[in-house]
Amino acid sequence: MLFLFFLLIFKDGVDSMQLDMVKLIEENIDDTIDPCDDFYRHACRKDQSRGSTFFYVIQRSFWKEMNDLMRSGKNEDLFRKIEKLENLISSLKSDSFDDTSAVRFEYMEKCINNKTRAREMLLELNKLIYNNENGDCCFTNIDFDTNCERSATNLVNGLKEHLVNGLEMEARENWKNFLGYLNNFKAYLWLQANNDLVIRSREMFTMLRDDFMESVEQTPWLINSDSVKAVIEISNQLKLVDTELVIDFNQNQVDASIQEYNDCHLFTSETARKYCYATIKVPETDENWNSINAFNFHPYLSLNNPFIAILSSNSTPAIEYGSVGYVLGHEFGHTLIKTKSDHMFIPYFSEQVKTCVQNQFNKSCSFFKEGLCHTGDYQFDENGADIFGGQLVYEAFKKRHSCSVNKSIRGYEYCWTPAKLFFYSMAAVDCHREDSVSWMDDPHHAPKIRVNAVLAQIPDFAEVFQCDAKSNMMQSRSVSFIC
Numbered sequence: 001m002l003f004l005f006f007l008l009i010f011k012d013g014v015d016s017m018q019l020d021m022v023k024l025i026e027e028n029i030d031d032t033i034d035p036c037d038d039f040y041r042h043a044c045r046k047d048q049s050r051g052s053t054f055f056y057v058i059q060r061s062f063w064k065e066m067n068d069l070m071r072s073g074k075n076e077d078l079f080r081k082i083e084k085l086e087n088l089i090s091s092l093k094s095d096s097f098d099d100t101s102a103v104r105f106e107y108m109e110k111c112i113n114n115k116t117r118a119r120e121m122l123l124e125l126n127k128l129i130y131n132n133e134n135g136d137c138c139f140t141n142i143d144f145d146t147n148c149e150r151s152a153t154n155l156v157n158g159l160k161e162h163l164v165n166g167l168e169m170e171a172r173e174n175w176k177n178f179l180g181y182l183n184n185f186k187a188y189l190w191l192q193a194n195n196d197l198v199i200r201s202r203e204m205f206t207m208l209r210d211d212f213m214e215s216v217e218q219t220p221w222l223i224n225s226d227s228v229k230a231v232i233e234i235s236n237q238l239k240l241v242d243t244e245l246v247i248d249f250n251q252n253q254v255d256a257s258i259q260e261y262n263d264c265h266l267f268t269s270e271t272a273r274k275y276c277y278a279t280i281k282v283p284e285t286d287e288n289w290n291s292i293n294a295f296n297f298h299p300y301l302s303l304n305n306p307f308i309a310i311l312s313s314n315s316t317p318a319i320e321y322g323s324v325g326y327v328l329g330h331e332f333g334h335t336l337i338k339t340k341s342d343h344m345f346i347p348y349f350s351e352q353v354k355t356c357v358q359n360q361f362n363k364s365c366s367f368f369k370e371g372l373c374h375t376g377d378y379q380f381d382e383n384g385a386d387i388f389g390g391q392l393v394y395e396a397f398k399k400r401h402s403c404s405v406n407k408s409i410r411g412y413e414y415c416w417t418p419a420k421l422f423f424y425s426m427a428a429v430d431c432h433r434e435d436s437v438s439w440m441d442d443p444h445h446a447p448k449i450r451v452n453a454v455l456a457q458i459p460d461f462a463e464v465f466q467c468d469a470k471s472n473m474m475q476s477r478s479v480s481f482i483c
């Protein structure tokens, strides 16, 4: 089983920016909403402009940096080739073969104006589709027909019969995977160039793993069920992966694809070229790790590059713990939190904890829903990992930075303390403008519910924001507060 933090789609970057995480967080704040009434919508305004949410900005900046790196120095040549392929893939995607009017138009134009060119087009298609060089079969029969309109129709029907549908879909799938493959490669180069950040993310991982094991030793249901030793053992197996998973990039395969691409270029007919591109064999790819921001695939735990990039912005520990740390904490949670039917490594799981977690999400739903808001068994692994991860990382933060939690951070519009920033950055990584809803096919709860439910389970939240007992954030706490 693969457990994710959430799914994200990367977009390519356009502008470069020196990121100030605190400022990004400030820009997402909605002052008309009291943090004690609805922290998520206070920290994540609905009316922000498209593309200005915290994590989106970070991703965009990260991809920009990654592409700049590719364009520079020793990677330049490879980058050019890759860029060409990427552009081709984009054009294939937007240019469906189902739309046969372009084929019809090309053939008609040639048939009417120059029969030799029309015949060349048919020969090219024969070669491509039937592997037939001498031209005495297949599509070539079409040009015995002097009625250009009718022969164009016959050509289109012939192509449809032999090519479209299955082949096209397969080709697109291949290309899509290949695009992911190329992204993996870029990300790999970025990681190599930013080894200091990789080291820091590993340090954070190790620190949280130590805290994780400590919390395991103090967890009543694990102690009572004699499961501490088992959990410590599996926690010891966990390791953070980054470069290992993308390192299998095979440049020979890429070169072979580029060669095929260049061969397709030689076809003079546009139709033939297009079909040729669609049949290029692209390298077999692993999963596209880069479309996943973090996962726990025992024993591998992975944190993807945009999160590692957060560590590069000289932000405060509060932001690093609240964002990067929280995501890691969530993934650690997956090692411990399991639905009853999926114990995997843990011999026993506490029903009490499960009820507590699900009640909290259900209650948060009734206070904060913005549309569909389900709390079902299918979400338990994620809901539990959220709550566990939030608590784990907040405790880690307090333990190491308690002397500074109330210290003010100057130079910003808002009056910041590290403790406040910690909570805001938790909300920031899951901030979306759209209505926050839960889906039956996604085990992650609605982003807004995730954030507000986790904060409801961290007692210090109320203290930091001085929330009144009557406020929504306090009222939405589950009866069995602290799971």
Ligand SMILES: *[C@@H]1O[C@H](CO)[C@@H](O)[C@H](O)[C@H]1NC(C)=O
Binding pocket: 114, 115, 116, 117
């Ligand atoms: C027709 O096309 C062929 C091949 O492209 C070319 O050699 C020939 O000159 C063209 N004929 C006319 C009349 O344009």
Ligand SMILES: *[C@@H]1O[C@H](CO)[C@@H](O)[C@H](O)[C@H]1NC(C)=O
Binding pocket: 358, 359, 362, 363, 366, 375
């Ligand atoms: C969730 O809360 C609603 C009330 O808002 C309640 O009717 C329902 O039974 C609860 N569901 C679960 C699974 O606890």
Ligand SMILES: *[C@@H]1O[C@H](CO)[C@@H](O)[C@H](O)[C@H]1NC(C)=O
Binding pocket: 402, 403, 405, 406, 463, 464
């Ligand atoms: C931080 O401030 C809160 C009150 O605002 C106080 O209760 C808490 O003890 C302070 N923490 C530290 C570490 O000084």
